Structure formats: structure tokens, C-alpha cells
Amino acid sequence: xxxxxxxxxxxxxxxxxxxxxxxxxxxxxxxxxxxxxxxxxxxxxxxxxxxxxxxxxxxxxxxxxxxxxxxxxxxxxxxxxxxxxxxxxxxxxxxxxxxxxxxxxxxxxxxxxxxxxxxxxxxxxxxxxxxxxxxxxxxxxxxxxxxxxxxxxxxxxxxxxxxxxxxxxxxxxxxxxxxxxxxxxxxxxxxx
Amino acid sequence: xxxxxxxxxxxxxxxxxxxxxxxxxxxxxxxxxxxxxxxxxxxxxxxxxxxxxxxxxxxxxxxxxxxxxxxxxxxxxxxxxxxxxxxxxxxxxxxxxxxxxxxxxxxxxxxxxxxxxxxxxxxxxxxxxxxxxxxxxxxxxxxxxxxxxxxxxxxxxxxxxxxxxxxxxxxxxxxxxxxxxxxxxxxxxxxxxxxxxxxxxxxxxxxxxxxxxxxxxxxxxxxxxxxxxxxxxxxxxxxxxxxxxxxxxxxxxxxxxxxxxxxxxxxxxxxxxxxxxxxxxxxxxxxxxxxxxxxxxxxxxxxxxxxxxxxxxxxxxxxxxxxxxxxxxxxxxxxxxxxxxxxxxxxxxxxxxxxxxxxxxxxxxxxxxxxxxxxxxxxxxxxxxxxxxxxxxxxxxxxxxxxxxxxxxxxxxxxxxxxxxxxxxxxxxxxxxxxxxxxxxxxxxxxx
Numbered sequence: 001x002x003x004x005x006x007x008x009x010x011x012x013x014x015x016x017x018x019x020x021x022x023x024x025x026x027x028x029x030x031x032x033x034x035x036x037x038x039x040x041x042x043x044x045x046x047x048x049x050x051x052x053x054x055x056x057x058x059x060x061x062x063x064x065x066x067x068x069x070x071x072x073x074x075x076x077x078x079x080x081x082x083x084x085x086x087x088x089x090x091x092x093x094x095x096x097x098x099x100x101x102x103x104x105x106x107x108x109x110x111x112x113x114x115x116x117x118x119x120x121x122x123x124x125x126x127x128x129x130x131x132x133x134x135x136x137x138x139x140x141x142x143x144x145x146x147x148x149x150x151x152x153x154x155x156x157x158x159x160x161x162x163x164x165x166x167x168x169x170x171x172x173x174x175x176x177x178x179x180x181x182x183x184x185x186x187x188x189x190x191x192x
Numbered sequence: 193x194x195x196x197x198x199x200x201x202x203x204x205x206x207x208x209x210x211x212x213x214x215x216x217x218x219x220x221x222x223x224x225x226x227x228x229x230x231x232x233x234x235x236x237x238x239x240x241x242x243x244x245x246x247x248x249x250x251x252x253x254x255x256x257x258x259x260x261x262x263x264x265x266x267x268x269x270x271x272x273x274x275x276x277x278x279x280x281x282x283x284x285x286x287x288x289x290x291x292x293x294x295x296x297x298x299x300x301x302x303x304x305x306x307x308x309x310x311x312x313x314x315x316x317x318x319x320x321x322x323x324x325x326x327x328x329x330x331x332x333x334x335x336x337x338x339x340x341x342x343x344x345x346x347x348x349x350x351x352x353x354x355x356x357x358x359x360x361x362x363x364x365x366x367x368x369x370x371x372x373x374x375x376x377x378x379x380x381x382x383x384x385x386x387x388x389x390x391x392x393x394x395x396x397x398x399x400x401x402x403x404x405x406x407x408x409x410x411x412x413x414x415x416x417x418x419x420x421x422x423x424x425x426x427x428x429x430x431x432x433x434x435x436x437x438x439x440x441x442x443x444x445x446x447x448x449x450x451x452x453x454x455x456x457x458x459x460x461x462x463x464x465x466x467x468x469x470x471x472x473x474x475x476x477x478x479x480x481x482x483x484x485x486x487x488x489x490x491x492x493x494x495x496x497x498x499x500x501x502x503x504x505x506x507x508x509x510x511x512x513x514x515x516x517x518x519x520x521x522x523x524x525x526x527x528x529x530x531x532x533x534x535x536x537x538x539x540x541x542x543x544x545x546x547x548x549x550x551x552x553x554x555x556x557x558x559x560x561x562x563x564x565x566x567x568x569x570x571x572x573x574x575x576x577x578x579x580x581x582x583x584x585x586x587x588x589x590x591x592x593x594x595x596x597x598x599x600x601x602x603x604x605x606x607x608x609x610x611x612x613x614x615x616x617x618x619x620x621x622x623x624x625x626x627x628x629x630x631x632x633x634x635x636x637x638x639x640x
Contacts, residue, residue, distance in 0.1 A: 095514070095540075130601075131563055133543035133556050133585050134406055134631065135451040135464065136508050136515055138427065139471035139492040142448050146470070165426045166448060170404035171381075175374065177583065177601055 077113065078192055084109035090148060092186045094129070095140065097147040107148060110190060111155030118161065123191040124148050126166040127173075129182035138168030148188045233271035234356070235297035236264065240275070241304035241318070242283050252338050256304065256316065259345035263363045263391065264352065273298055284317055293323045300329065302352065312337050316344050320352060330355045346390060360592045365390045366635035367597065368398070368408040368417055369608065373627035385419060387434065387635075398432060408633045409452045417633075418442060418452035418461060429463060431478070443476065451494050453545075455502055462486075462496035462505055473507050475526060484526030493518075497545035497553075506534065506553060508542040515542045517555060535568065537575050543586065544568075547593045552613070554587040554596050565598050567613060578611050588634045589613075599630040606630045 077083045087106035090099060099107065114120055126145030128137040145164045153159060174181035240257045264270035279292040284305040293301055304318035319331040330351055334344045343364060350361030371384045383405045388395040399405060403422035410417060418431050429449045432439035443449040447466030454461055461476045465483075473486040473496045487493040491511035498505060506519045512533070521529030535541040540558035547553065547567075557566040557575065562582035568575045583601040590597065590610075597610045602621070606628025609621050 130583065132515070132540060132558075133495065133508070133563075135495045136492065136542045138406070138448060138450050139464065139466070139494045142466055142471065143492060164447070167404060167422065168406075170406065170422070177604060 085113055088190045090188045090190070091183065092144055092188070094182070094186065095132070097140070097144040099147055099151055103148075104151065107151050108155060111152050111157050114152065114157045114161050115155075118158070120192060121161055121163060122152075122157075123163045123165065124152075125189040125191060126164075126168075127171060127185055127187050127189065128169045129185040130169045130172060130177065131182065132169075134168055134170070138166050138170075141166030141168045144186075144188050148190075233265075233269060235273060235299060236270050236352070237273045237278060237293065237296060237298035237301045237323075238264070239278060239281050239301070239303045241306050241316070242281070244305055244307045252306075252314070252341050254338075254341040254345070256306070256341060256345040256348070257302075259342060259391070260302070260349050260352070263346060263349035269353075269357070284319060288321070288326075290323060290326050296323075299323055300352075300356070302348075304348070306341075309335065314338065314341060316341070316348075318348055320355060342389070342393065359594065360637065362590045362592050362594070362634075362637075363390050364638055365591060366414065366638070368410065368631075368633040368635070369629050370405050370408065370631045371624050371627050371629050372606070385417075385421075387417070396434070398434070398437075406631060407451055408631060409454055410633055410635050411454050412456055412458045412636055414636045414638050418454065420450055420452065429461075442478065451496060453496050453498060455498050456500055457502060462498060464494040464496065473505065473520075475522065486520060486522060486527045487531065495543045499546050500548060500550040503528075506544045506546065507531075508544070514539040517541050517544045517553070534570075534573070535575070536573075545587065545589065547589055547613075548591060549593055552593075554589060554613075556584055556587065565596055565611065567596075578613070579609070581609070586631045586633075588632050590634050591637045597632045597634050599632060608632045 077085050080086065084106060087109070090103040090106060092098070110122065114122060124145045126141030126143070128141050128144075142164065145166055149159075149162050149164050152162060169185070172181070172185040173187070174184040238257045238261045240255070261272040264272055273296060277296060279296060280289060282288045282303055284303050288301070299322070301321045301323050302318060303321075304316065307315045309315045313335065314337070315333065315335045317331070317333045320329045321327065322329050332348070332351055334347070336344055346364040349363040353359070353361035353363065366387050366389060368385065368387045371386060373382045373384075375381070381402065383401045383403065385398040385405045385408060386395050387398055398417060399419070399421060401421060401423045403425070405422070406420040406427070408417050408419045415435065416431055416433055418429060420427050420429055422428075427449050428441060429443040429452050430439050431442045442452070442461065443463060443465065445465050445467035448464060448471060450464040450471070452461050452463045455475075459478060461478055463474055463476060464471050465474050466472070468485075470490060471492045471494045472488065473493050475484045475486060476482070486496075486505065487507070487509070489509065489511050491509055492515070493507055493509045493511070495508040496505045497507070503521060503523070504519050505522055506517055508515050509518050509531070510516070516533055517535040518531040519534050520527065520531045534544075534553070535555070535557075538557050538559065540563070542556050544553045544555035551571065552567045552569055554565060554567050556563050557577065558564075559577055563584050564577050564581060565579045565584045565587045566575050566577045578596065579598075579600070581600045581602075585599045587596050587598040589595075593613065595610050595612055597608060600607060600609055607621055608629055
């Protein structure tokens with residue numbers, strides 16, 4: 001987790017750059033051209049097949065959203081640490097279920113991935129920090145998870161590909177009782 | 193006791209009832225830290241109960257007089273004489289040299305007797321006498337099995353307390369709570385739902401799980417617990433018989449199944465379900481499973497609690513933007529009115545429940561970023577904050593309404609505290625020997 005958090009800012013920075021490559025990095029069969037809403041304004045999410053080559057995202061050249069051709073990764077994109085899909089946690093402000101801009105770019109990647117992989121099911125798990133009361137927080141966690149599900153749905157992911165749950169404040173990732181712990185605990189986890 | 197002023201007495205009454213969880217690390221899972229002494233404690237003599245007739249093998253190792261002494265002492269209201277301060281150990285019905293007792297500090301004298309009356313069966317008798325008037329103030333007899341002797345001791349404590357304070361005692365009650373143990377890595381957790389006697393003894397594990405357990409709620413007869421368990425990966429409401437351990441699923445609808453609360457008649461359960469899109473309050477008839485939808489709003493509605501007369505629910509809703517407490521009338525057919533907002537002070541009020549007399553509610557309120565236990569007098573809306581801590585949760589009234597038990601955090605540990613409803617004592621701390629304890633639920637009075 002800590003490792004992920006350290007790399008999170010970096011990942012967030014490169015997401016817009018990598019976005020297209022990642023979403024096209026899924027399928028072996030070219031036929032799978034889901035109708036994906038592109039929220040980045042970039043072009044070319046045609047799901048090209050590609051081979052070979054791990055870690056082929058040397059991003060800066062793609063800053064303006066140019067399509068990535070063949071510069072891709074053959075393994076499971078879900079286990080590629082450089083894929084924007086590796087962002088599996090969306091963070092929230094206190095008592096809020098508003099998805100941040102960073103969260104939205106990460107979710108765009110997941111939306112495309114899910115659209116291109118209709119057999120994949122995503123569990124969307126809402127969590128809160130420990131402040132306030134437990135049952136309210138359980139509902140708040142669900143509201144966060146639902147906000148993520150709604151976002152993905154608006155991006156074309158069918159409802160049946162998603163499972164929404166909440167654990168409220170019951171499963172903190174950071175156990176301290178201060179703001180730096182709380183901000184890590186106010187989250188939605190995306191679980192494949 | 194007669195020497196005490198009314199004002200004193202009130203304080204004593206309020207403090208006494210809450211003291212529930214005592215400790216002896218060998219047996220009790222919870223331990224108590226009584227903060228501050230009570231100088232006004234009333235001296236009372238509890239003579240060790242004598243045994244009659246039995247062979248030594250029939251005797252129980254349970255020392256009833258000792259349990260009574262620690263119940264009363266722990267309360268802060270009484271200071272029982274030490275054994276070496278007793279001038280004599282009269283037998284029940286035997287001669288008492290009152291002149292010698294007058295030379296002690298004690299105002300009352302409790303003597304008792306235990307007689308084995310059959311296979312694993314005991315007769316326990318006690319008598320409380322006023323040392324100055326020499327009159328009998330109370331006398332009771334119980335016939336019980338050996339495993340109930342400890343409970344009889346608490347019942348005797350209640351009788352003494354009631355006689356001297358004119359308030360229903362709460363020693364013979366139970367507490368349900370959840371203990372969480374984090375293993376070294378912090379990754380793996382164990383959640384334990386447990387019930388213990390009022391003094392922390394005889395903990396019974398109700399459920400152990402690697403997944404969260406929440407929201408224990410007592411049935412009005414004290415024989416069943418409803419709770420939320422995530423053992424199947426999501427929140428599901430179960431109902432469990434304490435005696436047999438038998439349990440069944442009450443609610444496993446799509447979405448959340450949360451915040452169960454028994455109606456005062458025990459036939460219905462208020463609960464929160466999100467099966468229709470978001471968290472709403474429902475009432476479920478327990479025997480048939482018939483559901484009545486009570487709220488209908490896109491906001492979060494949760495944490496329902498019944499008024500003692502069963503005619504209203506209060507619940508938390510953020511329909512005005514931030515969590516606040518609302519009240520809604522209900523009847524056998526379900527919703528019987530529109531929600532009415534009860535809290536206006538501050539921008540976070542949640543998890544409210546009624547006092548046993550229905551005149552107050554207790555709740556969590558945020559004060560300068562701190563989450564504290566408060567009470568509101570319903571007649572005038574006056575809110576009083578009772579605690580100084582910063583992360584309070586789950587306030588639960590004692591069945592006599594004199595104390596509130598709640599969860600809070602102290603130096604990184606989850607602990608329970610109990611505070612008098614008039615704020616007259618500093619909170620009594622109850623902690624587990626390892627792990628975090630949370631979500632206390634004080635049982636109703638037990639049927640005797």
C-alpha cells in the first residue's frame with residue numbers, strides 16, 4: 001500500500017499520457033471494439049492488437065494524446081504496474097463522495113478496460129475514515145462506491161459488470177488516528 | 193444512607209449504575225479503571241455467607257459476599273468494610289450483637305447463607321439489617337444451580353442498591369461488544385462479538401470472524417442479539433439465540449443490510465437497506481419477513497432507534513446536507529407521519545437512541561472537530577455534551593437510564609467508557625486486555 005501511495009502521484013501524472021495505450025492493451029481478439037466514451041479527448045482507442053514488449057510506455061511523446069501504436073505490453077494489463085489500471089484506489093474528501101479529477105482519469109482507464117473485457121467483473125468497495133458513527137459510515141462508504149459505479153456506468157460499463165459493496169470504517173488501511181491516516185482510509189477500492 | 197443529603201444521594205445513584213465491568217485479569221476479558229475516588233461512599237458490612245449442611249464437596253468456590261462487595265465498591269457509592277473490620281460473623285437467623293456493629297462505620301449489615309439442597313442445587317438467602325434501628329430492610333431467598341451463583345450475587349447487589357437508592361440496579365445485566373485484534377502485520381484482523389456479565393466475567397463469544405462484525409442489538413427480552421456480519425463478504429443481518437447459539441439470516445438483500453434495532457415489543461426490527469438504490473429505513477416483521485419502507489429520500493437514512501412506546505423512530509439523515517437526527521411516527525402499518533428534524537446545533541449529529549423513559553436521546557455530536565457523546569432533552573431540545581474525548585461512537589443507555597456506555601479512543605486503543613447522564617462523574621474506562629473494543633450495547637434488564 002505504502003509503495004502504491006508513493007508512486008501514486010507519478011502514476012496520476014502519467015495516466016493521461018498512458019491512457020490510450022492501456023485501454024487498448026487488453027484484448028487478443030481484435031473484434032472486441034466496445035463503444036467507449038473517451039473522456040480524455042484523446043483519439044484512437046481502437047483496441048489494436050499488439051505483441052511483445054513490456055513496459056513500452058515512454059510517455060512524454062504522447063502528452064497530447066496521440067495514439068499508441070503497438071508500443072504495448074503483452075501480459076495481463078491488470079498486473080502491469082505501469083498501467084493506469086494499476087491505480088485501484090480512489091480517494092475522497094471528508095464526508096464526501098465527489099470523485100476528484102485524478103480519480104476520474106483513473107476510472108476512465110477502468111471503464112475502457114471493462115468495456116473491452118465484458119467478462120471481467122469489478123468489485124467496487126467503499127470505505128470511510130473512523131470519524132463519526134459506524135452505520136452512517138457504512139452508508140457513506142456505499143455512497144462513494146455507488147458514485148464510482150455511476151461514473152463507470154456513464155462511461156459505458158454495464159451494471160452487471162460491477163458489484164458495489166461498503167465496509168464503512170471497518171477496514172482501515174492506516175491504523176493511526178490522525179488526518180494522514182484518515183485520508184488514506186477515505187477511499188474506494190477497485191477489485192478485479 | 194440516611195446521613196446523606198438528597199443532593200448526595202442523587203449523585204450516588206447516578207454513579208452507581210454504570211459500573212459494570214470489573215476486573216480480574218485471570219477471568220475477565222474487560223478490565224476497569226475507576227478514575228477518581230468518591231468520598232461520599234456509604235460504609236456497609238457484607239458478612240461472608242455461611243454454608244450449612246453441605247459436605248465440603250458440595251460447596252462452590254464462588255464467594256457471593258465478595259462479588260457483592262466488589263459490585264458495591266466498584267460503584268463508588270459504597271465502601272464495604274474489609275473482612276478484618278467485621279467484629280463478628282453472625283449466621284443468618286442467629287444472634288447479632290448490634291452494639292459491636294455500632295462501633296464500626298457501617299450503617300447496614302448484610303448476612304447470608306447458602307444451603308446445598310440437591311444435585312447441583314443451592315438455596316441462597318440473605319438479609320439486610322439497619323444497624324441503628326435493628327430492623328430488617330430486605331430479605332430474599334433464591335434457589336439456583338451452581339452456575340447461577342455468580343448471577344445471584346449480582347441480583348443481591350441490585351436488591352441492596354435498590355433498597356438504598358430507590359433506583360433499579362443494573363448489576364445483573366450484560367454487555368455486548370465487538371473486539372478487534374490486529375495481527376502483527378496489521379493486515380489480518382480478527383473480529384469477536386462477545387457478551388459478558390456486568391462485571392466483565394463469564395465472557396461468552398457469540399461470533400468470531402476474519403471479517404467485520406457490527407451493530408449488536410439486544411432483543412427486549414435479552415435473549416437474542418441481532419447483528420451485522422460481513423463473513424460472506426458483505427453486510428448481512430443475523431439473529432442469534434444467546435443460549436443455543438442458533439442463528440438465522442434476517443436480511444440479505446442486495447446492497448447494505450445494516451443497523452438492526454428491535455422494536456420494544458420484540459416483533460419487529462428497524463433496519464437500513466439499500467436494496468432500492470440507497471440507504472433507507474425499513475421495518476421488518478421478524479416472524480414473517482414482511483417489510484415496510486419508512487423513508488424515501490436520495491440522502492443517507494440510517495441508524496434507526498425506537499421510542500420506548502414504539503410509536504416513533506429516530507434516525508440519522510443527511511437530507512439537509514450534513515447528518516442530523518430526525519424523528520418519524522410509525523405504527524403497525526409502517527410509516528405514520530413525516531420526518532421531523534430534531535437536531536439543529538452543529539453540523540454532525542448521528543447515531544441517536546432514546547433513554548429508557550423516552551424523555552431524552554443520546555447521540556454523537558461533533559464539537560470543534562471532535563465527536564462526543566451528548567444528550568438532548570426532547571421537551572426543550574436542549575443539548576448537553578457529556579464527554580471530553582474526540583472519537584466517541586455507539587452510545588448506549590443503561591437499562592435504568594442513569595449511565596451511557598460508549599466506545600472511544602485512548603492513546604491509539606479502542607476502549608469503552610461509561611459516563612453518568614448528568615455528567616456528574618468522570619467516565620469510567622473499560623478496556624480489553626488486548627486489541628480494540630467497540631460497539632458496546634447494554635442489555636435490557638434481565639428477567640429474573
